[in-house]
Amino acid sequence: MSRATIYSIAEICGVSAATVSRAFNRPELVSPEVRARILSAARELDYQPSSAARGLVTGRAGLIGLIVPDITNPFFPLLVRAIQRTADRIGSPVMLVDAEESAAAESRMVKQLRGRVDGVILASPRSPAAALREAGGDLPCVLVNRTLRELPSVVCDNTAALYDAGEHLYKLGHRSFALLAGPSASWAAARRSQAIRRWARGREVELIELGPFRASFKGGRRAGEALLATGATAAFAFDDLMACGVLAELHARGVAVPGERSVIGCDDVLLAQTVTPALTTVSAPFADLGRTAVEMLIRHIEAPGATPEQRRLPGAFTPRSSTGPARTRG
Template identity: 55%
Template sequence: MKRATIYSIAEELGISASTVSRAFTRPELVKRSVRERILATAEQLGYEPSWAARGLATGRTGLIGLLIPDITNPFFPPLVRAIEKAAAGRGSGVLLVDAEANGAAEPGLVAQLKPQVEGLIIASPRAPSAALKEAVGQTPAVVVNRAMRGLPTVVVDNGPALREAVRNLVADGHHKLVVMRGPADAWAAARRVEAVRAAAGQEGAELVELGPFEAQFEDGRRAAREILASGATGVLAFDDLMACGVLSGLAERGRRVPDDFSLVGCDDVLLARTVTPALTTITAPLEELGNHVVERLDGVARGEAVKDVRVRGELTVRGTTAPAPGTS
């Protein structure tokens, strides 16, 4: 069977190929009843619009650029999927670029993406704000998981859930806690430590701050020695990947979770649900996050005044938290 084209659709309906093209690229210029007939015929014939062809015809690519800091971190693949799903619902595709945990490279990557896309989503960037904003220029853009003046932002507010996690640990008899700081240049890392620090103060718990660490399994595993030396019985890690490293490092030293230590992660990635015991963590509403991000980008592209958005993380209690040793 020959592949369907705008010309075969036009021939089937007895209209011009330019009208068919406009139905996909400039639908506002095509009468609604005509466009509905075109779309129905396109579906019947199995027509799939080509982003490249649309770009040549209209100067628009239909693509959103998505820059993430580290594709190996398990937080980002489900976020990418959520954004792709939300973008597809608006007829757009996503062009993904990985900064490979190199914040200094982010402005250059943004500059490379700009000519190929209609808008930018920049997730958890580490580069200085001024450099990022200069790289973005006049391109519609939204920043995820970092508050930044001059660009619309969508962030996950984990503060209330982290404070709840601290309260639960203290109620379980953990009066000395460790908080593991994330990457030094990560905006979210500072916010998470601030929330834990405030909660520990309110609950009268002693807090030991370790790090900063990279958001990596190995950093968590190596930190187990420092955790043991701290004398704490409760640990709050920057993210789930780091927490799973802690779980492994403690096991290597003959310590068990949650019998000897209670452990809390953050983000609720797939790994948190598959590790044994399953990880108590802060669940990020990724699908909601993806919808908000794409919706805000759409608004920016239309020239609307777009407000910043905060979505709330929630504490999910699983198998890595329990009463402190020696408590009933």
């Protein structure tokens, strides 16, 4: 049997395909009698409404775009899943695009999605503000882990959690710290660095800033090498993937963690829980980030002229095995 369509239902009921689409999407525009006939025929044919059918009446694609800077970074699959689950509940498939850490590609992809999707979620975009504004045009956009005054955004605010991480290390006797900075184009990297600097100033401890490094395992290996050239006994890595690279570099050089160095990551991706030693980190609220981003985008699509929403969701400090007492110097 061929798959049921709005056209086959329209033929059975003696109405137009547009009327069938209205029966599912704008029932107030269809008489109760006609709608009852359409729904009965749909059940008989086991019809499932499609985004194309909805588009006949709404003028929308029924599709959400999602652009991530690097799909190989384990932060993004968790966010993608959260976004996809929320979008699925409202019947909107997600078109995923990987910008491969290229700001130019990111802006180009936003332009290419115009007319193909109803709106776009940009996760941790690397593009300059002016390029994002120009690329988006009148396409509804929501930012995740980045803010622009004129666009809706939801960010994970790790300020309090990073303060807790610093206090955790301070109580363990650490007084010299390394800040292993993330990519220079990353909004989140800049905010995390600012939070750690503020904490360090408040405690009057030594903070050695290194980097920026790529948010990658290889970037973490380079960060680990740089760390060993300092006297820092503890390090804040930009994210968990970088932190795992640091752990690997320290292990390769025979440096014990947490015996000789303590390492803290950020985001709490699956890798942080499975690496040895298990990584002390800051947990991001992935489910809430994804759900909020989709809900914001739908509201922005429905009311494009509304004041852009700005939401901050707190991270949480999660201690594990990669941090321990500061080493004593003989």
